[in-house]
Amino acid sequence: MGPARSRSRTPRGVRAAQYTALAGYLAFLAFPFLWLLSTAFKPARELGSLHPTWIPEDPTLGNFRQAFAEQPLAQAALNSLVAAVCAAVLAVALATPTAFVLARRRGRLATAATGWVVISQAFPFVLVIIPLFLVLKNLHLVNSLPGLILVYVVWSLPFALWMLVGYVRAVPPELEEAAAMDGAGRLRTLVSVVAPLLAPGIVATALFAFITAWNEFFFALVLLKTPEKQTLPVVLTHFLGAEGAADLGPLAAAAFLATLPSLVVFAVIQKRITGGMLAGAVKS
Amino acid sequence: MRRRAGRRARAGAGAPAWVCALVLVLLAATAGGCSAPRGTSDGVVRLRFQSLAWQKESVDANRALVAEWNAAHPEVQVQYVQGSWSSVHDQLLTSFEGGEAPDVIHDASDDLADFAYGGYLADLRPLLSERLKADIPDASWETVTFGPDGGVYGVPFLQEPRVLMANTELLRASGARIPTPEAPWSWEEFRTAARQLTAEGRYGVAWPLKDPVSATLNLGLSAGGRLFHRDAGGKAAIRWSEGDAVVPATIRAQTETDRSASRATLGMGGSDTLPGFFGGRYAMVPLGFSYRQQIVAQAPPGFAWQVLPPPAGAEGLSQGVSPQTLSVAQDSPYKKEAAAFIDFLLSPANMVRLARGDWMLPTGTRALADPALRTPELGWATGAALAAGLRPAPAQSVRGYPEWKDKVATPALQEFYSGAIDLAELEKRLVGDGNRVLARYQR
Numbered sequence: 155m156g157p158a159r160s161r162s163r164t165p166r167g168v169r170a171a172q173y174t175a176l177a178g179y180l181a182f183l184a185f186p187f188l189w190l191l192s193t194a195f196k197p198a199r200e201l202g203s204l205h206p207t208w209i210p211e212d213p214t215l216g217n218f219r220q221a222f223a224e225q226p227l228a229q230a231a232l233n234s235l236v237a238a239v240c241a242a243v244l245a246v247a248l249a250t251p252t253a254f255v256l257a258r259r260r261g262r263l264a265t266a267a268t269g270w271v272v273i274s275q276a277f278p279f280v281l282v283i284i285p286l287f288l289v290l291k292n293l294h295l296v297n298s299l300p301g302l303i304l305v306y307v308v309w310s311l312p313f314a315l316w317m318l319v320g321y322v323r324a325v326p327p328e329l330e331e332a333a334a335m336d337g338a339g340r341l342r343t344l345v346s347v348v349a350p351l352l353a354p355g356i357v358a359t360a361l362f363a364f365i366t367a368w369n370e371f372f373f374a375l376v377l378l379k380t381p382e383k384q385t386l387p388v389v390l391t392h393f394l395g396a397e398g399a400a401d402l403g404p405l406a407a408a409a410f411l412a413t414l415p416s417l418v419v420f421a422v423i424q425k426r427i428t429g430g431m432l433a434g435a436v437k438s
Numbered sequence: 439m440r441r442r443a444g445r446r447a448r449a450g451a452g453a454p455a456w457v458c459a460l461v462l463v464l465l466a467a468t469a470g471g472c473s474a475p476r477g478t479s480d481g482v483v484r485l486r487f488q489s490l491a492w493q494k495e496s497v498d499a500n501r502a503l504v505a506e507w508n509a510a511h512p513e514v515q516v517q518y519v520q521g522s523w524s525s526v527h528d529q530l531l532t533s534f535e536g537g538e539a540p541d542v543i544h545d546a547s548d549d550l551a552d553f554a555y556g557g558y559l560a561d562l563r564p565l566l567s568e569r570l571k572a573d574i575p576d577a578s579w580e581t582v583t584f585g586p587d588g589g590v591y592g593v594p595f596l597q598e599p600r601v602l603m604a605n606t607e608l609l610r611a612s613g614a615r616i617p618t619p620e621a622p623w624s625w626e627e628f629r630t631a632a633r634q635l636t637a638e639g640r641y642g643v644a645w646p647l648k649d650p651v652s653a654t655l656n657l658g659l660s661a662g663g664r665l666f667h668r669d670a671g672g673k674a675a676i677r678w679s680e681g682d683a684v685v686p687a688t689i690r691a692q693t694e695t696d697r698s699a700s701r702a703t704l705g706m707g708g709s710d711t712l713p714g715f716f717g718g719r720y721a722m723v724p725l726g727f728s729y730r731q732q733i734v735a736q737a738p739p740g741f742a743w744q745v746l747p748p749p750a751g752a753e754g755l756s757q758g759v760s761p762q763t764l765s766v767a768q769d770s771p772y773k774k775e776a777a778a779f780i781d782f783l784l785s786p787a788n789m790v791r792l793a794r795g796d797w798m799l800p801t802g803t804r805a806l807a808d809p810a811l812r813t814p815e816l817g818w819a820t821g822a823a824l825a826a827g828l829r830p831a832p833a834q835s836v837r838g839y840p841e842w843k844d845k846v847a848t849p850a851l852q853e854f855y856s857g858a859i860d861l862a863e864l865e866k867r868l869v870g871d872g873n874r875v876l877a878r879y880q881r
Contacts (some may be wrong), residue, residue, distance in 0.1 A: 201736055291538065
C-alpha cells in the first residue's frame with residue numbers, strides 16, 4: 155500500500171520528467187555499447203566516413219570473420235571464462251566464512267583485518283607485479299591459468315570480503331541463536347542458516363569477482379606468454395598498433411563479442427540478486 | 439521456518455560439491471601448466487620470438503618467415519608469440535626481472551635504453567654477421583647503441599618517416615607548387631600552401647598532435663632543432679636554439695594566425711583525422727608513412743590522395759625516427775641461435791616482406807633498393823627517397839627522456855599549441871624543468 159500511495163502523490167509532470175531523465179541516463183549508458191555494435195558491422199569504407207551513421211549502410215560480417223581468422227578468439231574466450239568463473243567461485247568460497255568471522259567477532263584483530271583489507275585495495279598493480287611474478291615463477295605457475303586464477307582470487311578477495319561482511323552484518327544474529335538452540339553447530343549454522351540468507355550478497359560478490367577477472371588486462375598480459383593461454387583482453391590489444399593506430403573493424407567485432415558474456419551473466423544473475431533481496435526483506 | 443531451513447540446508451550441502459566440480463572441470467579444460475621448456479633433452483633448441491606485428495599482412499609475413507625457418511632448421515625451433523604495443527615496456531620489464539623474457543624481442547629503439555642500461559639485453563656486436571652489420575647504415579645503428587662502451591642492443595630493421603598525406607584534387611586546384619623529395623617545401627612555403635588550401639569549411643592542414651613530443655622533435659631536426667645535446671663526457675642536456683622554435687612556431691601560427699590548421703585535431707590521434715581527410719575537411723594531414731594502409735582500406739572509392747615529403751629546413755629533409763628493432767635477451771642461453779634467426783629474418787628479401795607487411799621502410803640498404811619499394815604507387819617512392827634523411831630521434835638514448843616527455847614536454851607543448859602559453863614560456867619549461875629531470879638520472 156505504501157508504495158502505491160507514494161506513487162499517487164507524485165505529480166504527473168514530475169513523473170514524466172523522472173522517466174525522461176531515466177531514459178536519457180540509460181541512453182547515455184548504452185551509447186558506447188550500441189556504437190560498438192554498429193562499428194562491428196561496418197565495412198572499412200564506412201569506418202572512415204565523415205558522417206557516420208548508427209545503422210551500417212552496407213552491414214557486413216567481414217570484421218567478425220577477420221577477427222577470428224587473425225586471432226585465436228575462441229580459445230581466448232574459453233581462457234577468460236575459465237579464469238573468471240574459477241576466480242569468482244574461489245573468491246566467494248574463501249570470502250564467505252572469513253566475512254562471517256569478521257562480522258561476528260568484534261575485537262582488535264577483526265578491526266585490524268578489516269583495515270588491512272581496505273589498505274590493500276590501494277596498492278597499484280605495478281607495485282606488486284614483479285614480486286608476484288617471482289613468487290609465481292617459484293611455484294611454476296607463470297604462463298598457466300591456475301597461476302592467473304590464484305592472482306585474481308587474491309586480488310578480488312579483499313573487496314569481496316568487504317562486501318560480504320556488510321551482508322553478514324545485515325543477517326539478524328537471533329537466527330543463529332535459534333539455530334544453536336535447535337542444536338546446530340557453527341559450521342552447520344553457517345552453511346544451513348546464514349549462507350542461504352546471504353545468497354544475494356554472495357551472488358553480487360561473485361558477479362563482482364567474475365567481471366573483475368573477465369576484464370583484467372595487466373596481470374594476464376604479464377603472466378601469460380604463449381598464445382594458447384592468453385585471455386580476451388590481451389588478445390584484443392593485438393588489433394592495436396603503435397601510437398594509437400587500430401584495426402578498428404575487427405577490434406570492434408572482437409570487443410563486442412567480449413562484452414557479451416558479462417552482459418549475459420549479469421542478466422541472469424541480477425534477477426537472483428533482486429529475488430534474494432526481497433526474500434531477505436520478508437524474513438526479517 | 440524449519441521446513442524452509444531444511445530445504446536450504448540440503449541446497450547448501452550440495453553447493454560445495456558442484457562448485458568444486460565446476461572449478462575442477464574448468465581448470466581441466468585449459469590445463470597445460472607452465473612455461474614451455476626453452477631447450478630440451480631431445481637436442482632441439484627452442485626459442486621464443488615475441489613479435490609486435492599487428493596488421494594482418496605483417497602478422498602473416500612474420501608467421502610465414504618463422505614457419506620457413508622452422509622447416510629449414512629442425513635443430514632450432516622458433517615459437518612465434520604475439521605481443522602488443524600497448525604496455526610492452528611493463529610486460530618486458532616484468533619478464534626480464536622474472537627471468538622469463540622471450541629469447542628474441544621485437545620493440546622500438548626508443549624503448550630500449552632502459553633495458554640496455556639495466557643489463558637485460560645482450561650486446562649483439564659479437565653475434566651479428568658482417569653482412570647485416572654492413573647492410574644497415576650507421577645512422578640506424580646509432581639508434582640502438584648505448585652506454586660508454588658503445589654496445590649494440592638491437593637490430594634496427596623497420597622505420598617510418600613522417601610524410602604529408604594530401605588530397606590530390608584540392609592540391610592541384612589550389613595552385614600550390616607540388617613538392618617532391620628533390621624540391622620539398624620550406625617550412626615557410628608549407629605555411630603558404632596551407633593557406634592556399636584553406637577555404638570555407640576546409641582547413642589546409644590538420645595536425646594530429648595527441649602525442650605532440652615526438653612529432654615536434656622529430657620534424658624539428660629538419661630545421662636544425664635538436665633540443666637534446668651531449669657534452670664530451672656523454673652527459674645529456676637540453677638547450678634551446680632557433681631551430682627548435684621552427685616547428686612549434688609554424689604550427690601555432692597555422693592555428694592562431696593563419697587559421698589554416700584545425701584546432702580540433704590538436705588533441706586527436708592520426709586515425710581520428712582520416713574521416714575529415716576523406717570528407718575534404720582537411721586538405722593535408724601529416725602522418726606516419728604506415729598510415730597509407732589505413733587510407734587504402736578506408737578511403738571512399740574515387741578518393742585521390744598522394745604522399746608528399748614533409749617540409750625541409752636548414753638541414754634539408756632530415757627527421758628523427760625510432761626504428762623497430764629485434765633484440766636478444768641477456769638471459770637467453772641460446773644467444774647465438776637467436777642471432778642466427780634474426781639474421782635470417784633480416785635478409786634483404788625477408789626485410790622487404792616485413793616492410794611491405796608493415797607499410798614501412800626497411801633500414802637495410804639492399805632491401806631499400808628493391809623495386810617493390812621504389813614504385814610511385816601508394817607513395818612508396820616518395821618514402822624511399824626520404825630514407826637518406828632519417829636520423830636517430832634526438833632524445834631516444836637519453837636516460838630520463840620518458841619522464842621528461844610525460845611530465846614536462848607533453849603538457850607544455852599541449853598548452854603552447856592550445857594558445858595558453860607563449861614561446862618563451864614553452865622554452866622555459868622544456869629547458870629549465872627538463873634539465874632538472876635529466877639531472878636526477880645523470881648523478
